[in-house]
Amino acid sequence: MAKDDLPEPKRRNRTMSVADVLSGALDPVLKKRGFASRDIIEHWSVMAPKPYDEVAIPDKLSWPRGERSAEGATLVLRCVPGHALAISHEGEKIAAAVNRYFGFVLVGSVRLSAEPFTPGSGKKDDAPFQPSESVIAKVGAQVAEVENEDLREALRTLGHALSTRSERNNG
Structure with missing residues (x-):
């Protein structure tokens, strides 16, 4: 295909935030993890009861086999290692808080992921590096x-x- 044959890219004629542009790249990854949208991840700090909003994060939403639209998916959470026992006992409370946020029964049960969650693990050290x-x-x-x-x-x-x-x- 020659360079002149390529279609011109679609122009939106408006400014867009970086979040809006990148959201299209994240959606396929989130769909593979069972999330229909990124709402549960974006608003986790608002919907989850204290202290679970800071020590846990949604990892996956597992739907019952063959019933993609069925209510009551299993929410898999990654948590800070010291809080696993508390989260396993408070699963119903966490599920109720998520369901209350959405206004319908989305989460039927809560399970823990084998992978731990480390708050702030994405932050980089901004220590200045002096050249030699x-x-x-x-x-x-x-x-x-x-x-x-x-x-x-x-x-x-x-x-x-x-x-x-x-x-x-x-x-």
């Missing part, structure tokens, strides 16, 4: 001839960041 003296000297020599001071400083910062990233990955 050799990197500072090398980048400084490369940008020394740039006349514009603001441009020279921006290039120096970029050079340090790129060198630092390659040092982190190789080191």
